[in-house]
Amino acid sequence: MKIPFLLNKEDQEYINQEKKHYENPKAASIEILKFIQNKYHWIPNHFINPIAKILHMSCSELEEITTFYSQIFRKPIGKNIIRYCDSIVCYINNYKIIQKKLEKLLQIHPGQTTQNKQFTLLPTCCLGKCDKSPVIMINNHTYTNVTPKKLPILLDQYKL
Numbered sequence: 001m002k003i004p005f006l007l008n009k010e011d012q013e014y015i016n017q018e019k020k021h022y023e024n025p026k027a028a029s030i031e032i033l034k035f036i037q038n039k040y041h042w043i044p045n046h047f048i049n050p051i052a053k054i055l056h057m058s059c060s061e062l063e064e065i066t067t068f069y070s071q072i073f074r075k076p077i078g079k080n081i082i083r084y085c086d087s088i089v090c091y092i093n094n095y096k097i098i099q100k101k102l103e104k105l106l107q108i109h110p111g112q113t114t115q116n117k118q119f120t121l122l123p124t125c126c127l128g129k130c131d132k133s134p135v136i137m138i139n140n141h142t143y144t145n146v147t148p149k150k151l152p153i154l155l156d157q158y159k160l
């Protein structure tokens with residue numbers, strides 16, 4: 001069965017342009033996956049084959065990359081990604097109460113996305129601000145000394 005070439009012209013142009021920056025086109029894969037994800041918020045299955053083809057890779061090679069990197073999503077995610085640190089110092093400083101409050105406010109469990117596609121909740125390893133734990137990250141912004149009381153105010157900033 002022939003798989004249709006589903007990348008639009010703009011995406012193909014970007015990929016072809018990006019791969020020129022690398023001696024080995026495979027080396028462009030992360031940047032290209034990030035571009036696709038920024039645009040579509042995840043990497044749908046039907047993009048794997050055409051991207052792999054352009055980069056002279058097998059689909060399984062590209063799949064391996066997408067599954068290796070925790071920042072690459074293979075299923076739809078919310079507009080905002082909330083990560084709570086569950087590493088040792090945050091564990092000692094009771095990240096669990098933060099996690100539980102987030103679950104309650106968002107009505108989802110870790111790994112899930114809210115029905116309105118506003119938020120995805122994920123655990124993460126140390127965010128490097130251990131001296132100010134517990135720590136969460138929303139998109140690219142890190143919040144330290146988080147308390148359950150602060151969370152509704154924080155989330156409000158990201159709601160439409």
Ligand code: FES
Binds near residue numbers: 088125129130
């Ligand atoms: S252990 Fe949570 S920020 Fe380091």
